[in-house]
Amino acid sequence: MLTIKILGPGCANCKRLEEIARKAAADMGVEAEFIKVTASNDILAYNILSTPGLVINGKVVSSGRIPTPASVTTWLADALNTA
Amino acid sequence: MTSYITDMLQGGLGNLFAYLAAHVLLCLLPAFYIAGAMTALIPKETVTRFLGRNTPRIVSYPAATLAGSLLAVCSCTIVPLFAGIYKKGAGIGPAITFLFFAPAANILALVYTGGVIGADLAFARFFLSLAFGIGIGLIMALLFRSEDAAHDKATDAMFAGQSAVGMNPAALIFLLVWVALLLAGTLKVGFLTGSYHQLSLPIAGAAEFQGLLDRLVPYDASKGEEGLSVHGVTLILLLAAVGLTSWQGIERIHEGFNRWTWIAMGLTGLTLLVAALNIQTDAMGLSLGFTGKFFGVLATLLALWWLARKRLTEDELRDWLWESWHFVKQIFPLLVVGVFLVGVIRVLIRPEWIENLAGSNTLLGNLAGVTFGVFMYFPTLVEVPIAKMFLGLGMHRGPLLAYLMADPELSLQSILILSAIMGKLKTWTYVGWVALFSTLAGLVYGAWIDGASLGLIALFLGAFLATLALVLWLVSRHTAHEPSLPKPAL
Numbered sequence: 001m002l003t004i005k006i007l008g009p010g011c012a013n014c015k016r017l018e019e020i021a022r023k024a025a026a027d028m029g030v031e032a033e034f035i036k037v038t039a040s041n042d043i044l045a046y047n048i049l050s051t052p053g054l055v056i057n058g059k060v061v062s063s064g065r066i067p068t069p070a071s072v073t074t075w076l077a078d079a080l081n082t083a
Numbered sequence: 084m085t086s087y088i089t090d091m092l093q094g095g096l097g098n099l100f101a102y103l104a105a106h107v108l109l110c111l112l113p114a115f116y117i118a119g120a121m122t123a124l125i126p127k128e129t130v131t132r133f134l135g136r137n138t139p140r141i142v143s144y145p146a147a148t149l150a151g152s153l154l155a156v157c158s159c160t161i162v163p164l165f166a167g168i169y170k171k172g173a174g175i176g177p178a179i180t181f182l183f184f185a186p187a188a189n190i191l192a193l194v195y196t197g198g199v200i201g202a203d204l205a206f207a208r209f210f211l212s213l214a215f216g217i218g219i220g221l222i223m224a225l226l227f228r229s230e231d232a233a234h235d236k237a238t239d240a241m242f243a244g245q246s247a248v249g250m251n252p253a254a255l256i257f258l259l260v261w262v263a264l265l266l267a268g269t270l271k272v273g274f275l276t277g278s279y280h281q282l283s284l285p286i287a288g289a290a291e292f293q294g295l296l297d298r299l300v301p302y303d304a305s306k307g308e309e310g311l312s313v314h315g316v317t318l319i320l321l322l323a324a325v326g327l328t329s330w331q332g333i334e335r336i337h338e339g340f341n342r343w344t345w346i347a348m349g350l351t352g353l354t355l356l357v358a359a360l361n362i363q364t365d366a367m368g369l370s371l372g373f374t375g376k377f378f379g380v381l382a383t384l385l386a387l388w389w390l391a392r393k394r395l396t397e398d399e400l401r402d403w404l405w406e407s408w409h410f411v412k413q414i415f416p417l418l419v420v421g422v423f424l425v426g427v428i429r430v431l432i433r434p435e436w437i438e439n440l441a442g443s444n445t446l447l448g449n450l451a452g453v454t455f456g457v458f459m460y461f462p463t464l465v466e467v468p469i470a471k472m473f474l475g476l477g478m479h480r481g482p483l484l485a486y487l488m489a490d491p492e493l494s495l496q497s498i499l500i501l502s503a504i505m506g507k508l509k510t511w512t513y514v515g516w517v518a519l520f521s522t523l524a525g526l527v528y529g530a531w532i533d534g535a536s537l538g539l540i541a542l543f544l545g546a547f548l549a550t551l552a553l554v555l556w557l558v559s560r561h562t563a564h565e566p567s568l569p570k571p572a573l
Binding site: 012013016020040041044049050064065066067068069 | 131
């Protein structure tokens with residue numbers, strides 16, 4: 001069970017990121033809980049300067065850009081191995 | 084009554100077509116790609132790590148302006164970034180400088196102002212924003228320095244601990260070649276605008292087609308209006324094709340590049356090349372003039388193609404295309420609607436009104452420019468066609484600059500958001516300073532346009548700044564006494 005957080009106020013980029021992350025998790029058959037973090041204070045608690053940010057199990061894996069489905073899959077696999 | 088409505092619609096459409104065909108392509112299209120490249124390829128940390136409070140002022144303030152012009156291309160990204168750097172412990176001074184400089188003098192705004200209104204106003208906008216942005220930053224830092232010190236307890240780690248993320252040198256060159264393309268396409272110098280080779284295409288009916296266009300979009304050259312040419316129609320069609328193929332090729336780019344991606348890029352190049360040609364209609368058909376611009380654009384496009392294919396990583400290429408497309412989707416529709424409405428409104432406003440209010444460089448005229456800028460909210464860049472309309476209606480260039488300085492900085496909406504981030508007092512202080520400085524900028528620039536000697540302007544500006552410095556010094560002496568209350572022992 002992974003916890004995946006999408007950091008971003010709800011902009012187009014954040015929605016696209018969520019879409020990609022959900023699809024990657026579904027394709028891998030990983031069970032994951034998705035949390036959208038939209039309040040700016042909560043976002044700033046993570047050490048990122050620009051949204052969208054992707055956090056897997058408490059670790060920021062990407063910020064300021066939309067990653068490719070392939071790299072999201074790799075991060076999910078890494079998180080599963082260390083969990 | 085019906086003729087009135089037809090007039091307005093024709094005004095709007097005429098303005099829109101003339102705008103799409105004539106002005107945007109060689110400046111706005113490259114500007115979107117440059118903006119995308121800046122967002123995607125420049126790591127934000129490289130610039131913002133200089134904004135921490137431990138950085139000496141001589142570094143942090145210029146870094147703030149640099150960050151402003153490089154990172155926040157659209158005003159919608161400025162406030163979140165400002166909130167980020169301010170809450171993460173940047174001093175209020177550099178943060179304010181960043182906030183002030185970014186909307187007025189980012190690359191899109193400057194290029195667009197230069198292309199539509201004139202290079203002189205673009206330079207004035209840049210230099211005055213630079214001087215006043217740093218000035219307002221320093222003033223705010225001084226006024227609120229006790230609170231700023233309390234804010235200091237917030238962690239500075241964000242800025243101190245950042246490792247310098249390097250930028251791919253190829254990405255930097257890529258960005259510079261885009262700037263070269265922009266300059267080749269927009270600079271009005273003889274060797275770029277002159278034609279080196281003429282080619283006649285005997286297309287029957289070209290002259291008739293032009294006649295039809297002139298009837299559809301009637302124009303009055305004496306009012307500074309431009310009609311629609313065959314060249315213009317070609318460009319509008321190409322632009323539409325670029326839009327459609329980008330929708331297919333770039334909208335889902337994260338799932339991989341497809342055929343449409345490459346077609347969209349090819350069409351973009353083609354559009355820029357056609358825009359750089361000098362196409363005239365004559366009795367024989369069309370005559371194509373291969374200008375210096377054309378060869379400049381061709382050379383830079385080839386260089387860009389080579390860099391994109393051989394030197395940029397796939398991730399960089401994808402992020403760049405996505406961000407550029409993102410800007411186009413976000414800003415272009417607003418511009419189209421804005422330009423159309425400006426054309427409609429232009430029919431309604433009588434030139435006498437503008438001339439009476441702001442036809443000359445007076446204090447009242449400049450204040451009117453600033454007030455209009457603060458209370459009217461226009462989406463990013465729409466302020467430029469509006470400014471062009473005012474210019475056409477007889478507004479003096481001084482009040483026009485005052486308006487251009489105030490409009491992107493302040494709107495009721497941004498004032499509300501800012502007061503949520505840094506408090507009402509700081510926000511209204513900031514608003515007051517921006518209004519004052521914008522009025523001043525208009526007056527100074529207007530005086531220069533009217534032919535006042537630089538020495539006289541410098542004298543007045545110097546006297547004003549000296550008075551300001553004196554007042555601030557008194558204020559700071561006054562506040563300096565307050566912290567002499569017993570300090571908590573550390």
